[in-house]
Amino acid sequence: MSGKRWSFKITPIRIAMFAIFAVTLVMYLYRYYVGLGAVTDLNDAYPWGAWIGADMNVIALAGAGFSMAIISHIFHAHKYEPLARRCLLMSFIGYVLVLLILIIEIGRWDNFWRPFVSPNLHSPMFEVYMCIVAYLVLQVIELVEVVTEKVAPKVQQKMQSIMPIVFIAACTVPLGHQASLGALYLAMPAKLDAIWASQMMPWLFVFSSFFIGPCVAIVEYIWTSARYKMKVDTDMLYSLSRISAVLMAIYFVAKCADIVVRGQVGNVFAFNMTGNMFLLEMLLLTVVPIVIHLTPFGKTKGGLLTFGISGMAGLVLTRLNVVFTGMAAHLGGGYFPSFLEIFTTVGGFCFAFLVYLYVTENFPFFYGVAGDAEGKPVGESAESGFNQAIM
Amino acid sequence: MANSVVTNQKGVLVDLTKCVGCGSCTVACKMWNNQSFQHPQTEEFQNAHGVDVELDSNTWTTVDHKLVEKDGKEVWRFVKRQCMHCLDPACLSVCFSHSFHQTNEGAVQYNPELCVGCRYCMIACPFDVPKYEWEKVMPSVMKCQFCSSKLADGEAPACASVCPTDALMFGNRDELLAKAHEIISSDSKYVNHVYGEKEVGGTSWLYISDVPFGELGFPTNLPEQSVPGNIHEFTRFTLPIFAVGATAWAGISMYTSRRHKVHEAEHGHHDEK
Structure with missing residues (x-):
């Protein structure tokens, strides 16, 4: 294993992703040289665009890290622990991706440190920023603990004394930024479409980012199993999907109550752009997954995969609907992401993907599902699978 | 969320029935703030008053010429636009690096030194006032500063000081508010509403008009609660x-x-x- 540890299988798709990321880095330099207005379609009427939309989604999906951690470390559902590890890794890469996008999104990147010395405690943006930074630190500690388990057991032993506190903190801090992302839009009650402009938004945001965790975990697990031709433990995934399904049902009821209380039923069923997008969001995020879960199809690999993908697509829609659909009437149609905005976003995702592939292939215990709770090096058994990797 | 910094709240009462659309205020603003008449991005020459003129990073006030219908006839109305200088400002509360602050006179100030450029203030402002220097490599947010140094010296802002028709009345906000109510109650041509009295918690700039504000491009769906108040429902x-x-x-x-x-x-x- 030692000779192969630091290897990276090169495939045409990976070369393409490398190339896109390399071009993205050149675009970064160009953006820093000419400024924000020259390379984006952002304007005075439309100050937030594709980059913010991408960040909102990545953070929401990266909620998988904290929700799976809560399920496995707080509720001690040990059978999900391997999944929690993978979600921690994906979540960490996701947050790095967010920062990668943000450093070109902000107009005065040289002032990124100002909020630390000139804080405004009343700003939801401040809470988002501080919690993300704090969470990144906590994630690094968690990742070091996982990596040292095999590489430097003595270090890992020493870390055990602080890990309970780290776990608790890492399960608490994301509540802050996930909710605050929804709170950002509490500032625009007259601008955001009334279907979404609710005081409940922060709580609905944090709740949905929590129950999406199992969806992300299930999709990633099934995909990885396909990569390494490993057997899929559908029973385990089914019981995990139940956690999501129950919370989705609660979310569905809460969302309906929110719509009814604020008298938005008519707007939801107006069969216009905003109403239809809201219905689609609810359909994908709650109705479709719940129905799948209640039928025998929900116990099959295909059913579980559909469950997860539908939930993730629905979550993406909830965020995009707030950033774009719900704001469109006020902001107008004066924005379409520029080539550079789209390319750099794709480039960022390529980077995230390559890092994920590299880490999972070189630190096999990240994806080890069967038996790694026993301390058995799962990488050994899956080693042969490396060469058959699909990508 | 009342701000204790503001001890001497000033304001301007805009009587839209008196404005003739000359644009003197926009010129005075440009001169006092040393701004050109070029559009910052297109670099084309432009007046700051006329039909469909908009605020930009180089234009902190405009006079918007509006053709509206009144009593069955088409009439022109001229609407001065600038930062409203909210009593409890959205920009100030959402800015995570405290780039905004209020002066004793209630002027909402922006300090580019602290700005990270997230542009949350732009999207959060109920009146869409803050504009960005998109053309610059190191841009700042730009908006009316209420001529804060003049206000501190007890003077009227540049725009109000040059108005030839007394459409812009400068003074203490509470006195102007009383005066506004006096005017609209004594003359039936006015719409019975002082715009800025209660919108998003109240603004330093107040408007009275004989044409409904919605027809003049004012946002009419603003809550009486301030934006910071709304956010505080969560941050607490x-x-x-x-x-x-x-x-x-x-x-x-x-x-x-x-x-x-x-x-x-x-x-x-x-x-x-």
Whole structure:
């Protein structure tokens, strides 16, 4: 294993992703040289665009890290622990991706440190920023603990004394930024479409980012199993999907109550752009997954995969609907992401993907599902699978 | 969320029935702030008054010429636009690096030194006032500063000081508010509404008009609660969330951990991975 540890299988798709990321880095330099207005379609009427939309989604999906951690470390559902590890890794890469996008999104990147010395405690943006930074630190500690388990057991032993506190903190801090992302839009009650402009938004945001965790975990697990031709433990995934399904049902009821209380039923069923997008969001995020879960199809690999993908697509829609659909009437149609905005976003995702592939292939215990709770090096058994990797 | 910094709240009462659309105020603004008449991005020459003129990073006030219908006839109305200088400003409360502050006179000031450029103020402003220097490599947010140095010296802002028709009346906000109500109650041509009295918690700039404000391009769906007040409905829960969250997780964690140990002890081995 030692000779192969630091290897990276090169495939045409990976070369393409490398190339896109390399071009993205050149675009970064160009953006820093000419400024924000020259390379984006952002304007005075439309100050937030594709980059913010991408960040909102990545953070929401990266909620998988904290929700799976809560399920496995707080509720001690040990059978999900391997999944929690993978979600921690994906979540960490996701947050790095967010920062990668943000450093070109902000107009005065040289002032990124100002909020630390000139804080405004009343700003939801401040809470988002501080919690993300704090969470990144906590994630690094968690990742070091996982990596040292095999590489430097003595270090890992020493870390055990602080890990309970780290776990608790890492399960608490994301509540802050996930909710605050929804709170950002509490500032625009007259601008955001009334279907979404609710005081409940922060709580609905944090709740949905929590129950999406199992969806992300299930999709990633099934995909990885396909990569390494490993057997899929559908029973385990089914019981995990139940956690999501129950919370989705609660979310569905809460969302309906929110719509009814604020008298938005008519707007939801107006069969216009905003109403239809809201219905689609609810359909994908709650109705479709719940129905799948209640039928025998929900116990099959295909059913579980559909469950997860539908939930993730629905979550993406909830965020995009707030950033774009719900704001469109006020902001107008004066924005379409520029080539550079789209390319750099794709480039960022390529980077995230390559890092994920590299880490999972070189630190096999990240994806080890069967038996790694026993301390058995799962990488050994899956080693042969490396060469058959699909990508 | 009342701000204690503001001890001498000034304001301007705009009587839209008196404005003739000459644009003197926009010229005075450009001169006082040393701004050109070029559009910052297109670099084309432009007046700051006319039909469809808009605020930009180089134009802190405009006079918007509006053709509206009144009593069955088409009439022109001229609407001065600039930062409203909210009593409880959205920009100030959403800015995470405190780039905004209020002066004693209630002028909402922007300090580019602290700005990170997230542009949250732009999207959060109920009146869409802050504009960005998109053309610059190191851009800042730009908006009317209420001629704060003039206000501090007890003078009227540049725009109000040059108005030839007294459409812009400068003074203490509470006195102007009383005056506005006096005017609209004594003359039936006015719409019975002082715009800026209650919108998003009140603004330093107040408007009275003989044409409904909605037809003149004013946002009419603004709540009476200020934006900071609305956000505070959430932020006041911040520390409780962390406290309750951390305590709950710790409690649940200890409970489930103990339950597993008891389970293992009773069964002699753990049957769950």
